Amino acid sequence: MIPELGEFALILALVLAALQGFFGIAGPAFKRERWTAAVTPAVAGQFVMVATSMGCLMTSFIDNDFSVRYVVENSNSALPVFYRIAGVWGAHAGSLLLWIFLLGAWTVAAAFGTSKLPREFAARVLGVLGVISFGFLLYTLTTSNPFIRLDPPWPDGQGLNPILQDPGLAAHPPVLYTGYVGLAVAFAFAGAALLEGRLDREWARWTRPWTTAAWAFLTCGITLGSWWAYYTLGWGGFWFWDPVENASLMPWLMATALIHSLAVTEKRGLFKSWTLLLAVLGFSLSLLGTFLVRSGVLISVHSFAVSPSRGEFILTFLVIMIGAALALYAWRAPQLKSEAGFELTARESFLLFNNILLVTACGTVFVGEIAPIIYTALGFGKLSVGPPYFNPTFLLSMLPLLALVSLGVHSRWKRGGFGDRGKTLLLTFAAAAVIGCGVMFGVFTGGGVLAAVGMTLGVWIVLSSLVDPIIRLRRRITIPRSVLGMTLAHIGLGIFVFSLTAVQGFTTEHDVAMPIGGVTQAGAYTFQFEGVNRLQGSDYGGVSATMLVTRHGQPVAVMHPEKRNYWVQHIVTTHSAIDMFDGSNILVALGQDLGDGRWSLRIQVRPLVTYMWIAALIMAAGGMLAISDRRYRIAQETAEEPAAAAAQGKA
Amino acid sequence: MRARLSARVLLPVLLLLAPAALAIAPTRMPTPQLEARYERLIHGFRCMQCQDESLADSPVSLAADMRRQIRHMLIAGDSDQQIRHFFVSRYGYFILFKPPFVARTAWLWLAPGVLLIIGAISAIMVIRRRTVLVKSDEEEPVEDTVRGKRS
Numbered sequence: 192m193i194p195e196l197g198e199f200a201l202i203l204a205l206v207l208a209a210l211q212g213f214f215g216i217a218g219p220a221f222k223r224e225r226w227t228a229a230v231t232p233a234v235a236g237q238f239v240m241v242a243t244s245m246g247c248l249m250t251s252f253i254d255n256d257f258s259v260r261y262v263v264e265n266s267n268s269a270l271p272v273f274y275r276i277a278g279v280w281g282a283h284a285g286s287l288l289l290w291i292f293l294l295g296a297w298t299v300a301a302a303f304g305t306s307k308l309p310r311e312f313a314a315r316v317l318g319v320l321g322v323i324s325f326g327f328l329l330y331t332l333t334t335s336n337p338f339i340r341l342d343p344p345w346p347d348g349q350g351l352n353p354i355l356q357d358p359g360l361a362a363h364p365p366v367l368y369t370g371y372v373g374l375a376v377a378f379a380f381a382g383a384a385l386l387e388g389r390l391d392r393e394w395a396r397w398t399r400p401w402t403t404a405a406w407a408f409l410t411c412g413i414t415l416g417s418w419w420a421y422y423t424l425g426w427g428g429f430w431f432w433d434p435v436e437n438a439s440l441m442p443w444l445m446a447t448a449l450i451h452s453l454a455v456t457e458k459r460g461l462f463k464s465w466t467l468l469l470a471v472l473g474f475s476l477s478l479l480g481t482f483l484v485r486s487g488v489l490i491s492v493h494s495f496a497v498s499p500s501r502g503e504f505i506l507t508f509l510v511i512m513i514g515a516a517l518a519l520y521a522w523r524a525p526q527l528k529s530e531a532g533f534e535l536t537a538r539e540s541f542l543l544f545n546n547i548l549l550v551t552a553c554g555t556v557f558v559g560e561i562a563p564i565i566y567t568a569l570g571f572g573k574l575s576v577g578p579p580y581f582n583p584t585f586l587l588s589m590l591p592l593l594a595l596v597s598l599g600v601h602s603r604w605k606r607g608g609f610g611d612r613g614k615t616l617l618l619t620f621a622a623a624a625v626i627g628c629g630v631m632f633g634v635f636t637g638g639g640v641l642a643a644v645g646m647t648l649g650v651w652i653v654l655s656s657l658v659d660p661i662i663r664l665r666r667r668i669t670i671p672r673s674v675l676g677m678t679l680a681h682i683g684l685g686i687f688v689f690s691l692t693a694v695q696g697f698t699t700e701h702d703v704a705m706p707i708g709g710v711t712q713a714g715a716y717t718f719q720f721e722g723v724n725r726l727q728g729s730d731y732g733g734v735s736a737t738m739l740v741t742r743h744g745q746p747v748a749v750m751h752p753e754k755r756n757y758w759v760q761h762i763v764t765t766h767s768a769i770d771m772f773d774g775s776n777i778l779v780a781l782g783q784d785l786g787d788g789r790w791s792l793r794i795q796v797r798p799l800v801t802y803m804w805i806a807a808l809i810m811a812a813g814g815m816l817a818i819s820d821r822r823y824r825i826a827q828e829t830a831e832e833p834a835a836a837a838a839q840g841k842a
Numbered sequence: 843m844r845a846r847l848s849a850r851v852l853l854p855v856l857l858l859l860a861p862a863a864l865a866i867a868p869t870r871m872p873t874p875q876l877e878a879r880y881e882r883l884i885h886g887f888r889c890m891q892c893q894d895e896s897l898a899d900s901p902v903s904l905a906a907d908m909r910r911q912i913r914h915m916l917i918a919g920d921s922d923q924q925i926r927h928f929f930v931s932r933y934g935y936f937i938l939f940k941p942p943f944v945a946r947t948a949w950l951w952l953a954p955g956v957l958l959i960i961g962a963i964s965a966i967m968v969i970r971r972r973t974v975l976v977k978s979d980e981e982e983p984v985e986d987t988v989r990g991k992r993s
Contacts, residue, residue, distance in 0.1 A: 433894065458983060461972075532975025538986075540969055547961035555954040562941070562950045571946050575888055577939030584954040604983040605976065611989065659987045668988060 194259050197247025198338040204240035204291075205332060207233050208325040215318015216386065219311035227314045234302045234317055237324065238295040245292045248337055249279050258344035261285060261337040267350035267759055269730045277361040278351045283501075284337035286364060291327050293365070293372045298324065301376055301401070308397060315383035316376075323375050326508045334501045350759040353731070359419030367412025367439060371477045373405025374442055377449065378474035378516070381467045385519040390467065390527055395457035400818040402453060402470070406446040407814035413439050414807040421800070422769055429694075429800065432581040437560045438480030444553035445473035448546045450814075455542050458604065459531050464524035465546070471516045476553075478509045483560070536607035541599030548592040555584045593648045593688055596681060597655035615658055623651035627689075635697045635798070642696035649689030656681040676817025683809030690803035699796045702782075706789045714796040716777060717741045723781075723790065731755040736781045736790065738768070747772050752781040752792070767793075776800045876916050883912050883925060888937050896939065 211233035218226030251259045252275045255268045265281045280289040298320045305313035331337075380398040384390040416439070421429040430436060449469040456466045482505040533539040559576045566574040597619065601612040609616060627646030631638045656678050663670050670678075699713050705720040712718070721737035733755040740747045750768035757764065767780040775798045782791030871877040881898070887908065889900035897905050897912075908929070915925050929937050941947045 459981070530975055530979060531981065532972045532977070532979040533969075534973055534976060535969055539972070540965075543965055543968060547965055551954070551957045551961045554957045558950060558953040558957075562947075566947070569946075572934050573936035574941055574947065575936050575939050576941055576950070577888075579886065579940030580950070584951075587954050588958060601987060603985060603987075603989075605979070605981070612987070662988050666988065674986060 193247050193250050193254075194256070194338040194340060197244045197251075198332075198336065200240045200243040200247065201288075201328065201332060201336075201338075204237050204244065204295075205325065205328040207237035207240060208321050208328055211237055211321030212318050212325050213321075215314045215316075215321050218318075219314050220386070227310060230314045230317045230321075231302055233321065234298050237321075238299050241288075241292050241295040245279075245288055248285060248288060249276060251338075252276060252279055255348070256344075257346065257348055258340050258342070259337075260339045260341050263341060263345045263348045265348070265351055267348040267730070269759065270348075270351055270356070271729070273361070274351055274356050278355075280364045281351050281355050281360065284331065284335040286368070287327065287331045287335050288337055289365065290368055290372060291324060291331065293368050294320065294324050294327065294375060297369075297372055297376050301379070304401070305397075312383055312387060315386050316379045319379035319382035319386075320375060323379070323512070326512065330501075330504050330508065334504055350730075350757075353755070353757040353760065353762050353764050354423060357419065357423050359415065359423060363412060363415040363419050366408055366415055370405055370407075370409025370412045370446075371439075371442065371480075373401065373408055374446060374474045374477050377402040377405060377446075377470045381470035382516060382519070384467065385516070385523050388523050388526065390463050392457050392460050395453050395466065396823065398470070399450070399453050399457060400823045402446065402449050403814045403818050406443070406450055407811040407818075409439070409443045409446060410807055410811040410814070413443060414804050414811075418804050422767065429803075432559070432578045434483065434560055437556050437581075438483060441480065441553050441556055441560070442473055442476045444549050444556070445469060445476055448549040448553075449473055451542050451545045451549075455539055459529075459533070459539060461529050461531050461533075461539060462543075462546075463527040463529060464520070467520060467524065467527075469546070469550075471513065471520060475509065475513045475516075476557075478505065478512065482506050482509055531605075533605050534607035536602055536609070538599065538602045538604045538607075540607070541595055541602050544595055545592065545599065548588045548595075551588040552585055552592070555588065556581065559584070590644070590648075593652065593684075596652050596684070600655060600677075600681065601658070612658070616655060619654040619658065620647075620651050623647050623649075623654055626650045631696075635693070638696045642692055645692030645696075646689055649685045649687075649692060652685030652688065653682050654685075656685065671820055671822075673817045673820035673822070676813045676815070676820070678813070679816055680810045680813025683806045683811075683813055685806075686809065687803055687806035690799040690806055693799040694797050694803060697798050699794075701794045702791065703794065704785055704789050704791050706787070709789075711794065713794045714775075715742050716747065716796060718779070718794055720790070720792065726753060726755065728755065730759055731757040733763075734781070736779075736792070738779050738792075740770070740772075740777060742772070748777065750777070750779045752779045754781050771801055774799050774802065871913070872917065879922060880912060880916055883916075883922060884909055886926075886939055887912075887929060888939055890933055890937060 211230055214226045214229045214233060217223070218228075218230065248261075250256075251262050252266055253272060255262070255266065255275075257263050261282070261284050265278045265285070266275050270278065278285075280286040298317060301320065302313075302317055305316055377398060380394070380401065384394050413436075416436075417429045420431075449466065452462050452466045452469055455462045482502060559580050562576050563574045566572070597616060598609075601609050601616055603610060624647045627648075627650045628643055631642055631646055635642075660670055660675070660678055662668075701711065701713050703711050705711060705718075707720060707722045709720045710717060711720075717740070719739040719741070721739055723734045723736045726733040726735045733753055735751050735753045738750040738752065740750060748770040750770055752768040753766040755764050755766055756762075765780050765782075767778050770777045775796050778793075778795040778797065780793040782793060785791055871880050884898040885896045887897045889895050889897055889902065889905045889908075891902045891904045892900050897908055911928075912925055915928065920928075926938065930942075935942060935947075941950055943951050
């Protein structure tokens with residue numbers, strides 16, 4: 192009964208999404224007041240239906256309803272309740288439902304957030320979101336219905352993949368999807384502006400918090416994924432330039448560019464059509480990522496068991512949505528001229544460089560991502576594009592970007608130059624070079640040019656970001672939250688660059704064969720292998736090793752890397768032991784029994800890798816702080832016009 | 843292998859899910875130089891059976907055979923170039939994580955530079971147009987950063 196209810200709710204949601212899309216777009220277009228007014232109830236109704244559907248699927252998982260195919264494929268009665276709930280989005284159909292649910296949540300938020308904006312504009316935003324929701328609902332119902340029954344029901348489920356049985360599954364997909372779907376809101380704002388043919392600085396101010404929020408979620412989602420991969424997969428990697436990773440990185444790069452271009456549009460009324468284009472492209476890349484991953488068109492490793500019809504649907508949807516948006520764009524963009532001017536060294540120029548470099552980086556990832564497809568399509572055979580391609584080509588645009596951050600932050604609008612900040616900038620740079628190289632030679636005893644550049648730039652970004660807040664504090668001038676948020680995000684970026692450089696430059700990795708009682712050295716640490724014990728979990732068995740870690744004779748940690756055998760799925764997994772000491776991550780993974788009491792082990796010492804993830808979270812926190820700035824709170828602003836104007840002036 | 847495949851099907855939008863079990867294959871080469879070359883080489887080849895892992899991490903027997911082959915060739919005195927050629931002639935460019943720079947892949951390697959040049963040209967064009975407009979633009983934007991002496 193419950194699965195049928197879920198499916199029925201999904202069909203009602205489809206109808207309501209169609210109405211929401213129609214009323215939202217046609218209402219303002221034909222000046223039908225009553226149509227326009229019907230949008231908000233449609234939004235509410237659609238969300239209730241989607242939430243009901245989500246609840247039904249969750250109930251089927253919790254109740255172990257093995258008459259539902261999707262539950263059979265992704266759950267098992269031995270699975271703890273926590274993973275049965277997270278298992279809802281453990282595979283394709285359920286993660287699509289999660290996508291739709293989150294889109295519904297964003298839409299409800301947008302309905303509240305735009306309630307003080309002009310009615311027609313708000314209706315258009317919700318209308319565009321309705322069209323997107325309609326597409327995804329239709330997609331789910333026609334190709335990936337999670338409520339399909341099995342007759343007769345199975346006695347038990349096939350279980351959730353052991354790799355997914357991790358708290359990471361509960362957190363990573365929902366957060367990442369919240370980011371992906373959030374870009375739909377930015378797209379909807381752009382769509383509404385295009386439909387209306389009006390785009391002013393107010394529009395940019397309305398759009399900014401939504402874009403920043405989506406960006407912050409995307410940042411957290413990617414970070415969680417990287418961290419999850421690092422500690423569950425056993426090989427100690429945190430980024431492999433895998434097509435699936437790239438699919439999340441490309442929208443992030445676009446969203447980052449969009450945030451900065453919106454700043455110019457709001458402040459100076461410039462780059463209007465470019466901003467619109469970025470909003471359209473950002474969401475397109477979200478969709479394209481979904482298409483590339485779902486369709487199986489992406490190099491051979493993804494080509495199994497993915498139904499082509501799923502890919503075709505997304506491609507069609509992509510072409511319609513993006514085609515319509517670009518057609519509207521081509522029609523409206525020429526009307527969006529601006530007569531504002533700026534000098535070469537002005538803030539506008541630096542933000543322009545920021546945008547060009549981020550889009551270039553995104554383009555580079557895109558070329559690498561689709562190169563194997565093109566290569567095969569040209570009849571040349573198969574091609575791999577891996578880290579040796581992405582690392583240097585990505586740096587080509589990232590290094591200039593990082594070098595320009597500090598200059599951009601301190602440049603003046605319009606007439607350019609750094610005023611009295613020129614000297615401060617030089618000083619911070621000199622200090623950064625000393626600290627960066629000092630750490631390199633003092634702590635890590637040497638390194639290449641790239642490491643020196645990376646560390647210096649990282650420190651410089653942090654130091655130069657601190658200049659303005661310190662001056663304000665000393666003069667007792669309040670810091671608007673938007674400025675504080677930007678500062679925090681840039682400090683996060685600096686710490687990220689610094690840590691990443693340390694990880695890339697100074698990681699020690701050893702694969703060793705050790706007898707019980709054997710000792711080996713990695714970096715400053717000594718590892719003593721104490722032996723292995725049998726292991727018994729709820730749905731797995733296996734072995735657990737004991738490794739004593741010391742540094743200069745002082746005990747640092749006792750580590751227990753495991754090798755588990757999940758008997759439901761007959762899968763053997765490696766559970767590395769990870770310990771943090773002095774900012775370094777020590778990772779020990781247990782390999783094979785080599786006989787004669789000897790085991791193969793992988794030992795890694797990665798400096799600062801944890802700070803890399805923390806830094807990314809600081810960036811996201813900066814974004815969230817900026818959103819809380821009072822000038823984005825429309826309600827107050829309309830009520831206290833002069834106060835808001837003053838606040839904006841200061842910002 | 844089945845475990846891997848289903849993992850990819852299960853969570854395709856999420857991050858790469860590498861193999862459940864990890865191959866840790868400690869080897870000793872006669873000299874540290876050979877050891878370093880060996881490490882670099884096995885990280886640069888794709889395992890042809892599990893496909894999204896390097897030879898260094900792949901647990902399957904084919905990868906073990908290929909690692910042994912590399913070890914023998916290194917000890918026999920073959921250059922990295924010869925070893926790469928040996929594997930490419932058998933498995934094609936697909937086995938290399940680093941695409942080669944040849945006529946058919948030149949566009950891939952040139953694209954980032956070309957994109958950057960296009961970006962630079964557009965930046966120059968935009969800035970040239972905008973610098974002319976500074977005089978006629980009457981707006982005086984309020985600074986975000988605090989300037990000058992204490993007021």
